[in-house]
Amino acid sequence: MAEASLPDNELFIVDVTVSDSAVRPKITVLADGEQGITIDQCATISRRINAKIAETFGDELSYVLEVSSPGVDFPLTQPKQFKRNIGRNLKLKLQDGTEKTGKLEEVTETGLNLTQEIKQKGKKATYEPVQIPFGEIVKANVVISFK
Structure with a gap:
């Protein structure tokens, strides 16, 4: 309906x-x-x-x-929503309980291409590309930045 x-x-x-x-x-x-x-x-x-x-x-x-419309705190659930947020930072919770944060670079038919931020104590953050299938994503939110 x-x-x-x-x-x-x-x-x-x-x-x-x-x-x-x-x-x-x-x-x-x-x-x-x-x-x-x-x-x-x-x-x-x-x-x-x-x-x-x-x-x-x-x-x-x-x-x-x-x-x-869904508010900024509402999780992204559909590929169309992900496509609208290319270039923004996302926080993903995955099936295995891990979390990934990074810039959404591309949305494919099967998942996301993300530039993941890797933080290490005492060192500057590094970034690496990672592919995440939609089936592994439990929750995805846009990270709001006030910089």
């Missing part, structure tokens, strides 16, 4: 959650686009989803609908 409510081909759904409240569930739809997403696009998605819910379940259903 959320995918069908997108007003533009460049937009995509990042996440949909529904709270477990039986009285008045909250539906949260996170959408994004290759160039970001505007408030007007979020409003259009919201109106379309509300219309589909009313058509399917009637006007009597009580719920709260929130449509927005």
